[in-house]
Amino acid sequence: SQQGEEDPQALSIQEGENATMNCSYKTSINNLQWYRQNSGRGLVHLILIRSNEREKHSGRLRVTLDTSKKSSSLLITASRAADTASYFCATSYSGGGADGLTFGKGTHLIIQP
């Protein structure tokens, strides 16, 4: 499975600012998911957006999906120190849990207090 690209690879911002991460992928998808990973730990599911959706919100998170450009963005508003982590997008070709996910390379986000 080919990985997508994410940018930036690393992002450092002040607490309270908004953080935007982008993800591009290569094949058609059923859905795209964003995960957070704290250092050396497992993944926490943040949000899922389906291929027929363009935008989705969950708390301080906003995700957009542009299937024509094969790209997605994750916006975290009013960032907090606890948001420091690596963020990965992951795509599913089939949906319904039938296939494994293809992960992007990730963005390492650092929130400066």
Place this chain on the structure above:
Amino acid sequence: GAVVSQHPSWVICKSGTSVKIECRSLDFQATTMFWYRQFPKQSLMLMATSNEGSKATYEQGVEKDKFLINHASLTLSTLTVTSAHPEDSSFYICSAPQRNTDTQYFGPGTRLTVL
């Protein structure tokens, strides 16, 4: 939300030995589970799909004789790294999709260090 556990959380072994990692779905049944590998500062790479009652399917470049997968029940999949070598040192993570949903729930991972 659904919970997936892994055991052990970390293991250190000598080169040439075999290591078994368990992945359990605690509150739901999973006919399919997935195994990923993550090297330091890198992303997750899908290794194989574990299928209950049938053979696992492996991604290109993953040796099926080296990474043995057994999906013994609807809540348990095991990954055995056979004749481990230092280059197998990595973070191994499993996931399980809950039926009729698109969300995959990830285990906490197992850090394998081969000396």
